Amino acid sequence: MSTRLEALPHRHVLTLPTLPSAVRLSRETAERALAEWGINLRHPAIGPALLILGELVTNTIRHAATVSPQVTVIYAAGKDCLAFAVHDRHPYQPPLYGAVTDAGGGGLATVMELTLGLGGTAVVRGDADGKGKSIWITLPL
Template identity: 75%
Template sequence: MEALPHRHVLTLPSVPAAVRVARQTAEQTLREWGIGLRHPTVDPALLILSELVTNSVRHAAALSPKITVFYAAGPDCFVFAVHDRHPYQPPLYGAITERGSGGLGTVMELVLGLRGTAVARADADGKGKSIWITLPL
């Protein structure tokens, strides 16, 4: 992420309103970075972001009163991550074939359809994780 010229970090309480704020922040940030909201990657990216924040709010809030969203972009990619302090790391690529994976399966189908990548990274202490999404622009 350090190599990308545009970066923004947002920390929010783990409440349902965080989804709206994270999405609105992404829209504003992308505009400021000169990435038009009509770019074909933006709508799917906003849906992916919304699903990841929703998952953190729904499943991690008891252990993670706050979530952090990282946004970054370069000339050819948009990168974002959602971090919470719940240790469970979902099987991202397994979500595509797993029945009942819900929103995470949709997230992964969108990521792969856009030729992007998704990575779950554990915190150093093992008590939290970040889900990183990289999408080409």
């Protein structure tokens, strides 16, 4: 699996208002982009990847919408790797790996269990100004 996101040849960026419709639109956009990039939508990682994406966008709508009027999703892929990020302008950076052991972790625990179960990685990257973050998920294909 490629570990350098800069090396992934396919990229797409989508910015939407932090409204419930963003969940559906982000998933539909992912499906279109993957199909355009020649990635089989029946690959075993794609269903869980779309669920992970939906959970992350839902979390942004639930927890960041008051300070982040937009959510940005960055999609990237290569022959053996799928990566995406969900970005908002809320400063809180959740502890991803703690969510797996936290019984009340909810959607983030699901995100981490699926990501790790697929052999993927997750990381939170704060914005340079400290007022936002991106959660990056990388999955092998």
